Amino acid sequence: MIGKLKGIVDSFGEDWVIIDVHGVGYQVSCSAKTLSALPRPGEAVALAIETHVREDQIRLFGFTSGTEREWFRLLQSVQGVGTRVALALLSTLSATELANAIAMQDKASIARAPGIGPKVAQRIVTELRDKAPALQLADPGLTRLQATAEAAVAGGAPLSEAVSALVNLGYAQVQAGQAVASAVAKLGEEAKTEQLIRAALRELAS
Structure with a gap:
């Protein structure tokens, strides 16, 4: 070989x-x-x-590197991803960008690659999230932000409703979760859904 x-x-x-x-x-x-x-x-x-x-x-x-080759191999472990799709994804995102997208569960970035639809993008971010080299390459700051966003989504009715409202407005779930988490930090955990939405929108607009 x-x-x-x-x-x-x-x-x-x-x-x-x-x-x-x-x-x-x-x-x-x-x-x-x-x-x-x-x-x-x-x-x-x-x-x-x-x-x-x-x-x-x-x-x-x-x-150009062993890391890029490992990504090529790893991507093909996902159902629906063959050599053509793996190369298309590596043509669209660098190894680091790919790792960050997976760490952030950013399906939209993955789906930018030709031949990758929403279902395959979902499988990629889900199945590869805990596999190397994803976590080795991902920016630790982005990984922490993902954890914060997930906490907002699971943090009770006002928080999850605020995140859902922002997602319905077109924001990515991770982005919405981060904005709501920031809003909670400023307004407190007793803030109502409407207050969180307004504060989160200001956060997103800044």
């Missing part, structure tokens, strides 16, 4: 690059972000490789 290629960039295609290794050209499929990071033809390059072997073909996938 090929795990790494080190050679010279020969040529590019829409979603692939050919790497010349001692006169042998290897066609390697890559995400758009990986392709944009590669040097020009004639220059040296090294890529981490994931090899897929089937009865009718051997396909190579290339990545």
Whole structure:
């Protein structure tokens, strides 16, 4: 199995690059972000490789780092995510952005990638939330904010009603939860739903 290629960039295609290794050209499929990071033809390059072997073909996938390759593998553990969808997601979000989106349960960011609908986006953020490398890469501050938002959602009728109202207005649940949590910190836990909504909207508008 090929795990790494080190050679010279020969040529590019829409979603692939050919790497010349001692006169042998290897066609390697890559995400758009990986392709944009590669040097020009004639220059040296090294890529981490994931090899897929089937009865009718051997396909190579290339990545600028081992971390990006791990994400490629991890994404395919989710039902409905194959190589095409995994590359599309890695073309849309960097490894760090992907980790942060999963840590924040941000389905909207995941669904920005071509070929990923709401159901698959939900499965990705749910199934990968506690798996490496997601928590290794995610910004700790974002992870704490997610916990605060979840506490607001589960914090009783006025809090959950305020979060629900903001979600109905088009805000993401995590964003709404953070705003309501901030409103509670300012107004106190006895604040009514209407007060929390107004304060949260001011928070979101600031």
